[in-house]
Amino acid sequence: MSTGIVWFRQDLRLTDNPALQKACDECTTVVCVFIDDPLEQTLSQLGEASRVWLHHSLKAFDKSLRSKGSSLVCLTGDSRHALERLATELSATHIYWNRCYDPVTIERDKGIKTALKEITKVETFNAMLVFEPWENLKGDGTPYRVFTPFWKAAAKVLDSNVELLQLAAAPATIPPLNAGQLKKLSDVKTIDELGFVPDKPWADQMMSHWEVGEMSAISTLSHFLEEPVHDYAQGRNIPAQSGTSKLSAHLHFGEISPRYVLATLFEGKSATSLTDDQETFAKEIVWREFAYCLIFHFPHTIDQPLDKRFAKFEWAKETKEHERRWQLGQTGVPIVDAGMRELYATGWMHNRVRMVVASYLIKNLLVPWQVGERWFRNTLVDADLASNAMGWQWSAGSGADAAPFFRVFNPVLQGEKFDKSGAYVRRWVPELSNVDKKFVHQPWALPEAQRKLLDYPEPLVDLKTSRVRALDTFQKIKGTKKV
Ligand SMILES: Cc1cc2nc3c(=O)[nH]c(=O)nc-3n(C[C@H](O)[C@H](O)[C@H](O)COP(=O)(O)OP(=O)(O)OC[C@H]3O[C@@H](n4cnc5c(N)ncnc54)[C@H](O)[C@@H]3O)c2cc1C
Known part of the structure; x- marks a missing residue:
């Protein structure tokens, strides 16, 4: 008899889940556990929108586990103590996690690994990234700080090493605990009892934009690869x-793996035979890898600038x-307000607009990028410590391969270029729905009489003078x- 515990965190899926696969291969019973650790909440800095997503993701994952004969055991408290207690109660022979x-x-x-090794066999795996953060390095063993060579090296490895994209199959069944073992489990909670969803209409409204869970992730990917990718x-x-x-x-929640996406x-x-559009998409997946490589090698960059000059900014x-x-979303700059309202309503914002709102906050308002990073972390359903810090440092000009500080996005020109008809702005800023496209990105330029009729704020700052102030x-x- 062997009993394996699989500890799930950001890997809420059956397919390409090496920890789960190994447990099913090696053990006669397998217990799947999620721990709501208050410390972990602080460490991985889970925001409010992420907690709501997590609630739905856990529900979907529990349903998938049930279809395989198992279910998700939810515990609360310090992860190490919860795992030690569970291992003792079940006389576990193995503990696995990604x-x-x-x-x-x-x-x-x-x-935790050191402590648990005293009582049972512990094995951990990479399920979150294609490359371990210590794998795709420069020839001299140091990390890349520029994306293009990081991508080139990654593409070369992907071409020559097909095993990298080999996926662990979903287990046909997951051997459940027997009745005796189930009786021994203590302090088990239901997903609802974890209390991740606040009693606010905002959460339901936000989630109405999403289908959560592994099945949805897979169908979202196949829909995207059918059409949108060809014009990506x-x-x-x-x-x-x-x-x-x-x-x-x-x-972010591991409902799908980056290996699955790339495979x-x-x-x-081969990577070299992809179309330009497909390659551009593959590069974005590798940007995510780059972000993890950066926080692994430069851990302080979660909340401090990589370019030390910015500490004195x-x-x-x-x-x-x-x-x-x-x-x-009340700055008086339409594309900025549209983005911030899209974020609050849906928990997501388009990448182009993320860059515009970040540049506006940092450069036009001279607010530290960490303030924006925190707000995104709390309101994005995809809030991710590595990608978020990299995105904000990129916008501030203080990160690796960042946009130079003197590149201040002009939100009017960005709007006119990427939202030509004003459809995006009109969708999220209905106060401007009847404004002609000539003025929709700069309503302050409307003739005075029309401007007065609008229930929309005047710009917080003048774009030209605030740009000059930032450059000075x-x-x-x-x-x-620099360093
Ligand atoms: C200021 C700022 C903050 C950001 N914060 C986050 C964050 O917290 N979490 C997050 O996942 N992304 C973040 N991004 C990156 C990017 O905006 C989102 O990944 C993207 O908008 C997600 O939408 P999508 O899945 O449709 O992306 P797609 O364009 O379809 O890209 C596919 C995948 O590639 C990855 N990806 C794409 N662009 C980037 C990027 N620039 N950096 C890292 N990975 C990328 C994501 O995993 C994404 O799902 C941020 C960007 C900026 C400018």
Whole structure:
């Protein structure tokens, strides 16, 4: 008799789940466990929108497990103690989990592994990334700080090493605990009892935009690969279109693996034989890998600039009111407000618009990027420590391969270029629904009489003067030493 515990975190799926596969191969009974660890909530910094997604994701995963004869056992409290207790109650012979790669969780998990090894056999796997963060490095063994060579090296390995995209099959059945073992389990909670969904209409409204779980992730991918991917290089920049995959939250919670995404995209072909559109999509999946590589090798960059000059950057003082107006989508700049309202309503924002709202907060309002990072972390369903920190540092000009600080996005030109008809802005800012497309990205330029009729705020700051202020502030650190 062997009893294996599989500890699930960001790997809520059956297919391509090496920890689950190994447990089913090696053990006569398998218990699938999720732990709501208050410490983990702080460490992996789960925001409100993510908690709501997680609730639905756990429900979907429990349903999948039940279809295989098992179910999800939910525990609460300190992960190490919960696992020790469970292992003792069940006389477990093995504990398996798939690794998480944010720096704080890595440290925490190392301690848990050492402690559990005293009582049982522990094995961990990579299920979250295609490459371990220590694998795709420069020739001299140091991490890349620029994406293109990181991608080139990754594409080369993907071409020459087909096993990398081999997927672990979903288990046909998961051997459940017997009645005696079930009786021994203590303090088990239901998913509802974990209390991840606040009693607010906002949560239901937000989730009405999503289908959560592994099956939905797989069908979202196949729908995307049927059509939108063939125009991805262009379409991914148009926020009014469904030109991107919308897989980010599914990937974050591990409802689908990046290996599965790439294997399905490649269909056994080499990276070099992909079309330009397919390659652009593959690169985005590898940007996610790059983000994890960065926080693994530069863990402080979760909340501190990689480029040390920015530690001395003179941000504006007393920015609370500006922050609040940015969060609410009341800045008076249509594309910024549309993005912030899309975020609050759906838990997601289009990538092009993420770059615009970030540039506006950091450069036009001179608010530290960490403030925006925190708001995104709380409101995005795909909030991801690595990708979020990289996105914000990219926008601030302080990260690896970042947009230079002096590149200040002009939100009017961005709107006119990527939302030509104004459809995106009109969808999220209905106050502007009747404004002609000539003015929809700059309603302040309307003739006075028409402007007065609009129930829409005047811009918080003048775009030109705030841009000059940002560039002047940057001048003060420009010549100083980078690292
Ligand atoms: C300021 C800022 C903050 C961001 N915060 C996050 C975040 O918390 N979580 C997150 O997953 N992405 C974040 N991104 C990256 C990107 O905006 C989202 O991954 C993308 O919009 C998700 O939509 P999609 O799944 O339709 O993407 P697609 O265009 O379909 O891309 C496919 C997948 O590739 C990955 N990907 C795409 N672009 C990036 C990128 N720039 N960096 C890392 N991975 C990428 C994602 O996993 C995405 O699901 C941020 C970008 C910016 C500018």
